[in-house]
Amino acid sequence: MLYHFVLLMTVLACGLAVNERAQAHPHVWVTMAEELLYAPDGSVTGVRNAWTFDDMFSAYATQGLPQKTKGQFTRDELQSLAKVNVESLKEYAYFTYARIDGKRHRDAFTDPIDYYLDYDPKETVLTLHFTLPFKTPVKAKDLQVEIYDPEFFIDFGFAEKDPVRLVGAPTPCTFSMQKPNDGNFPSSLRLDQAFQTSEANAGMGANFANKISVTCP
Amino acid sequence: MKCGAEAAFARRIALAVIIIAVALAAGAAPSAFAQATPFGAPRPPEATGLTGWILAQQSHFYRALSGLVRAAKTDGSAFWGLIGISFSYGIFHAAGPGHGKAVISSYLVANEETWRRGIVLSFASALLQAVTAVVIVGIAAVLLGATAKMMGDTVRVIEIVSYALIVLLGARLFWVKGRGFLRTLHEVRSEAEAHGRADHDHHAHAHDRKVAHRNHCGHDDAHARGLACDHSHAHDHHHDEEDEDVLPWGHAHGPEPEELAGPGGWHRGLSAIVAVGLRPCSGAIIVLVFALAQGLFLAGVASTFVMGLGTAITVAAIATLAVAARAAAKRVASRRAGYGTLAMRGIEVGAAVLVMAFGGLLLTGYMVSERMGMF
Helix, strand or coil: CHHHHHHHHHHHHHHHHHHHHCCCCCCEEEEEEEEEEECCCCCEEEEEEEEEECHHHHHHHHCCCCCCCCCCCCHHHHHHHHHHHHHHHHCCHHHEEEEECCEEECCCECCCEEEEEEEECCCCEEEEEEEEEEEEEECCCEEEEEECCCCCCEEEEECCCCCEEEECCCCCCEEEEECCCCCCCCHHHCCCHHHHCCHHHCCCCCCCCCEEEEECC | CHHHHHHHHHHHHHHHHHHHHHHHHHHHHHHHHHHHCCCCCCCCCCCCHHHHHHHHHHHHHHHHHHHHHHHHHHCCCHHHHHHHHHHHHHHHHCCCCCCCHHHHHHHHHHCCCCHHHHHHHHHHHHHHHHHHHHHHHHHHHHHCCCCHHHHHHHHHHHHHHHHHHHHHHHHHHHHHHHHHHHHHHHHHHHHHHHHHHHHHCCCHHHHHHHHHCCCCCCCCCHHHHHHHHHHHHHHHHHHHHCCCCCCCCCCCCCCCHHHHHCCCCHHHHHHHHHHHHCCCCHHHHHHHHHHHHCCCHHHHHHHHHHHHHHHHHHHHHHHHHHHHHHHHHHHHHCCCHHHHHHHHHHHHHHHHHHHHHHHHHHHHCCCCCCCCCCC
């Protein structure tokens, strides 16, 4: 009887816990196209992001913004919103994480430059463009850039067409992408199995979401 | 002998309570980690199996909403599709964070509420959530033409108020339940001392304390009277010392319907409803604004209320589970007179602490239930 009691209470607790644990429920979907920018000397100077939001969030984000032509927004009309966006993104480290030669870098980027928003009147979606310069240009054999929201309020996914480009990279450099695989929707829920393991192991065989790996021999 | 067995029982109950606390802490932890290390390391929690499936469903329904709102512009029958999907979305969405499942469940456990009251609380708070969403978007976007940032800021203020109310609610429960626990502890001790004296006759030093509590429970007949003694006394204390609006915790059989309808009846849960339901669901706000942009604000309003209905069903189901678990615990506990009651008081205190903890974590941002995007 006592065991029943313990069992029931545990079930209750787990019920509550699972529900708080299932914290991931995005309200924003981002389709991203990423460019890694190279300097002539072969170092990576920054990451240029183009994030397209889903139509509902785009409608929400543009609510109340002044517009000359209904159903359209010019870049100027959207500039103040773009500013708010990139400033707010700072708090979340731009959801962009770099690992250089296997080593995680904290604050690898400076504040974004060249940011603006585009509105596609046909698809009624917004695209946020911004460039994250590396604080110091990265010359590495192995560079990884990951983009995801750890709290999963934003569901990031690569664009189908040209999701990653290396701009001005030395020819021997190659890149590979790791998408959250396994076909389960929502795809970004593929997880880092190494979450609980030590930092040293974190890069080994981990199944990271939305990872770009560039190798330059 | 008897004392030893009861102490062991109490230890086991304590263990169960600890297990619950740990499980809950584990549940809240991932977001806490995410907050603590803003760089790199944290990732979304593992979402496979049932949780993953629920998440997939709710994402699927949410994404379907936009197409249906668009379709409803030209095709009237799409409206019913929108309603159906909104309902399904609400059911699955509420399985995610927020919507006060944990707070409502803990509140029900702490306050020894009935399942009926749990269901009413769930529906009322979900309804309030829908109303706040419609009011915010209705006033801000429709009347004032406010931007998303302004709406986001409004929601944030409401959020802070709501979380603070949850902390207050928990603190009040803790105060009331904590005193109840201490009182029961007192009674159980004096009862145990009575036993000790009868069994071993070497507890002379306890004499003074025992006399002080003679009025609580006659020590000679304490054993024979067992739980009944404990209960009647707890009940008396309640009426002597407690607020009118708190259930007597010594009440073994749950509140009678007359009590629920009587003074301080339904409105007693109002604080919980407001604390939990004040903060609108981000999804509902986004859908409302999207519907407004499509010139179909009323369809958005309908969708929001139907979503709330779905949410209420999920929350009510979980709340009912919590009430059932508590009732089961009580059945077990009632087999051991004093210690069983003490264990129940302990569980109530624990649940009150949880309400406070949820509120505190939400208020300080260590637990994030919703975020509106990047504003």
